[in-house]
Amino acid sequence: MESRNVIEIDNLNLFYGDFQALEDINIEIERNKVTALIGPSGCGKSTFLRTLNRMNDLIENTIVKGDVILDGVDIYKEINLLDLRKRVGMVFQKPNPFPMSIYENVAYGPKAHGVKNKAILDKIVEENLKKAALWDEVKNRLDKSAMGLSGGQQQRLCIARALAVEPEIILMDEPTASLDPIATLKIEELINELKKKYSIIIVTHSMQQAGRISDKTAFFLMGEIIEYSDTTKLFSNPQKKKTEDYITGRFG
Amino acid sequence: MIKLLLRNSKEKIIYGLIISSALITMGILFWIFIFIVMNGMPHLNLQFIFSNYSGEETGIFPMIINTLMVIGITIIIAVPIGISTAIYLVEYAKNGRVVNVIRFSVELLAGIPSIIYGLFGMVFFVTILNFNWSILSGTLTLSIMILPTIIRTTEEALISVPKEYREGSLSLGASKIRTIMKVVLPSAQSGILTGIILGMGRISGETAAIYLTAGMVPRIARGILESGRTLSVHMYLLAKEGISFEEAYATATILLLLTLILNIMAKILSRNQES
Numbered sequence: 001m002e003s004r005n006v007i008e009i010d011n012l013n014l015f016y017g018d019f020q021a022l023e024d025i026n027i028e029i030e031r032n033k034v035t036a037l038i039g040p041s042g043c044g045k046s047t048f049l050r051t052l053n054r055m056n057d058l059i060e061n062t063i064v065k066g067d068v069i070l071d072g073v074d075i076y077k078e079i080n081l082l083d084l085r086k087r088v089g090m091v092f093q094k095p096n097p098f099p100m101s102i103y104e105n106v107a108y109g110p111k112a113h114g115v116k117n118k119a120i121l122d123k124i125v126e127e128n129l130k131k132a133a134l135w136d137e138v139k140n141r142l143d144k145s146a147m148g149l150s151g152g153q154q155q156r157l158c159i160a161r162a163l164a165v166e167p168e169i170i171l172m173d174e175p176t177a178s179l180d181p182i183a184t185l186k187i188e189e190l191i192n193e194l195k196k197k198y199s200i201i202i203v204t205h206s207m208q209q210a211g212r213i214s215d216k217t218a219f220f221l222m223g224e225i226i227e228y229s230d231t232t233k234l235f236s237n238p239q240k241k242k243t244e245d246y247i248t249g250r251f252g
Numbered sequence: 253m254i255k256l257l258l259r260n261s262k263e264k265i266i267y268g269l270i271i272s273s274a275l276i277t278m279g280i281l282f283w284i285f286i287f288i289v290m291n292g293m294p295h296l297n298l299q300f301i302f303s304n305y306s307g308e309e310t311g312i313f314p315m316i317i318n319t320l321m322v323i324g325i326t327i328i329i330a331v332p333i334g335i336s337t338a339i340y341l342v343e344y345a346k347n348g349r350v351v352n353v354i355r356f357s358v359e360l361l362a363g364i365p366s367i368i369y370g371l372f373g374m375v376f377f378v379t380i381l382n383f384n385w386s387i388l389s390g391t392l393t394l395s396i397m398i399l400p401t402i403i404r405t406t407e408e409a410l411i412s413v414p415k416e417y418r419e420g421s422l423s424l425g426a427s428k429i430r431t432i433m434k435v436v437l438p439s440a441q442s443g444i445l446t447g448i449i450l451g452m453g454r455i456s457g458e459t460a461a462i463y464l465t466a467g468m469v470p471r472i473a474r475g476i477l478e479s480g481r482t483l484s485v486h487m488y489l490l491a492k493e494g495i496s497f498e499e500a501y502a503t504a505t506i507l508l509l510l511t512l513i514l515n516i517m518a519k520i521l522s523r524n525q526e527s
Contacts, residue, residue: 053423060346086425096416098435108434112426158420165424 003071006031006169006199007052012066014044014051016059021047023223025066029169029216034191034200036210036231039220040251045203048220049171052201053088054081070169086113089167093174095154097146097161102129102138105146105157109165124164132160133190152183159190163198170194172202176209188213207247211235219243285508292505295498301506305470305486310496312503314472318480319510321473322391322462323455330395331448334402341403342410343432362400369397370464378465388476390466397461398451405447409440442521449518456510459484483507 007029014022022044029035037045050056051068054075068075075084086109097105106125107115115121125142129135134156138149146157155175162170172191176184191200191213204210210217211231218228219242227234227243238244245251303311337354345351373393383389413436421431437444463485473480481489483503490500 055419055423058419058422082425082427084425085423090419090423092416092419092423094416096414096420098417098420099439108421109424109426112421112424112430112434161420161424 004030006071008067008069010067010069012048012051012064012068014047014056014065015061015063017061021223022051025225027218027225027228029199029201031199032195032197033215034195034202034213036214036217037201037203037220038205038207038210038217038246040246041205043220044223045218045220046173047223049173049201049203052169052171053085053090055090057081086165087167088169088171089162089165090171091155091158091162091173091175093177095151095158095178097149097154097157099145099147101143102146102149102157103142106160106164109161113165128160128164129157131163131194132156133186133193134160150183152179152186155179155183155187156190159187159194163194167198169199169201172200174203174205177205184209207235219246221246288501288504288508291498292501292503295502296505300499300502310499312483312486312499312506314470315481315483315486315503316506317472318387318466319456319482319484321387321480322394322466322482323452325387325391325476326394326398326455327448327452329391330398330402330451333395334399334447335406335444337399338403338406338410339432339437342407343428343436358400358403361396362404365460366397366458367460367464369393370461372396373461373465383477385465385467385469385479386477387466387473387480390462390480390482391476393461393465394455394458397458398454401451401454402447405450406440406444409443409447410436412443413439446518446522449514449521453511453514453518456482456507456514457484459488463488483510 005028007027009025009027009029012022012025013020025048037048039045047056051064052070052075056062056064064076070079070084070087073079075088098108100108103125106128107121110121110124115124126135126139129138134153137153138144138157146154149157159170159175176187179187188209191202194200195215202210202214214231216229217231217234219226219234219240221242227238227240229239234243235247238247300311301316302313303309305311305314337358341351341354345354370393373389373396377383377389377392378385381389383392417435417439418431421435422428426434462482466482466485467479468481468485468489469479470481470486484507487500487503487507490496490503
């Protein structure tokens with residue numbers, strides 16, 4: 001049986017050189033739920049997100065201490081980096097489709113993991129564009145450049161691209177920050193649909209968004225998790241003074 | 253009021269100076285161009301372009317072929333090394349002493365006068381390695397000479413690739429090398445091509461370095477170990493030996509045409525990259 005938690009984090013500390021960006025993080029992320037990370041700019045929520053697929057490895061002088069356990073496996077000690085990133089997908093703040101065709105964007109990941117058969121790739125592309133609610137809009141121009149899509153379409157393409165490598169977890173780093181309200185709504189509907197199959201962790205600046213789409217919410221401040229609970233509970237009945245101050249707009 | 257007038261006239265004077273500098277620069281360029289073409293055209297005909305340079309014949313066909321051969325082989329040698337170096341510097345090297353040394357060497361290489369490359373090539377490739385005066389010695393020397401151009405333009409092209417592309421690829425579990433080959437290099441393609449074409453321009457105009465290493469036999473080189481005279485060397489000899497200034501001008505016209513074509517190609521490519 002799969003356990004209830006997909007990720008368990010024990011005493012995570014992260015340093016950029018001398019600067020401590022995350023301090024004693026302990027958190028359990030539940031499977032097939034949407035977990036929102038909120039907090040003011042620079043509070044460490046994006047840094048935390050990027051420890052989960054080890055994107056912080058790209059930054060020089062980053063030191064990670066503590067255990068990040070994904071399905072019982074320590075991702076910093078016991079897993080191949082490329083396998084980890086296949087299992088933990090990511091969608092970025094600014095839509096970042098590659099400057100290639102729509103088809104090639106979605107097929108990129110599967111190809112990187114060794115899928116060569118054209119018929120299988122065709123199927124993967126179609127399936128994942130459908131999952132990302134983009135298929136109907138692009139099915140007649142799969143060979144056209146992805147750069148010609150609107151911002152919202154590009155972001156859904158990036159979601160399809162992430163889904164195409166069959167991740168278990170999807171990390172989203174403010175995925176709607178650069179989108180208009182209608183495109184944002186579409187992405188939010190999509191997240192609601194996706195959580196049936198995937199565990200989603202989303203960083204957001206918007207508390208309304210966290211309230212609308214997430215099951216659990218963690219409030220970050222100065223590199224620490226101040227409070228973590230069910231979203232409805234955190235917003236209606238915060239246990240900590242700092243959380244209350246933040247969600248009532250007294251700072252941040 | 254007077255102050256305002258003064259300021260206005262000062263601005264006008266500076267404006268005038270700037271405009272006239274620009275006009276003078278352009279004027280000189282056009283003058284050179286027209287002067288050479290005017291003097292070269294009367295002697296330029298198909299026979300001049302397509303015949304050999306021996307006995308009665310004074311054609312430049314062998315030189316054209318040698319020039320193209322030198323450009324081609326130099327590019328084949330220099331481009332892989334240059335691009336790999338740039339990839340190392342931008343994608344792999346952490347900022348530190350090694351990178352600084354490499355960057356400094358590249359700048360140094362760029363600043364060395366070409367005659368020094370020629371001298372080095374003559375001593376090292378021609379004599380020590382015993383390649384003699386040959387296309388091989390010449391192209392090896394020129395490869396070293398254009399490396400800085402290739403490395404720098406490739407570096408700039410790689411740096412201008414958004415880091416979001418790299419992150420996007422890595423986050424899908426693609427390896428670093430795959431990310432570079434499939435995403436970064438294709439995005440930097442036109443910038444790199446522009447650098448290659450600029451390098452080709454430099455090769456086609458180079459005289460000192462190639463004269464000392466590839467020799468001046470006015471026949472089509474039948475192998476890379478044979479000597480072969482290029483257009484620029486030919487022009488130099490025609491003018492210096494006082495053989496024929498008409499032929500020198502006509503050769504110069506062809507060389508100008510070649511450079512012009514290369515530059516226009518570079519322009520078109522860099523414009524493509526911007527859009």
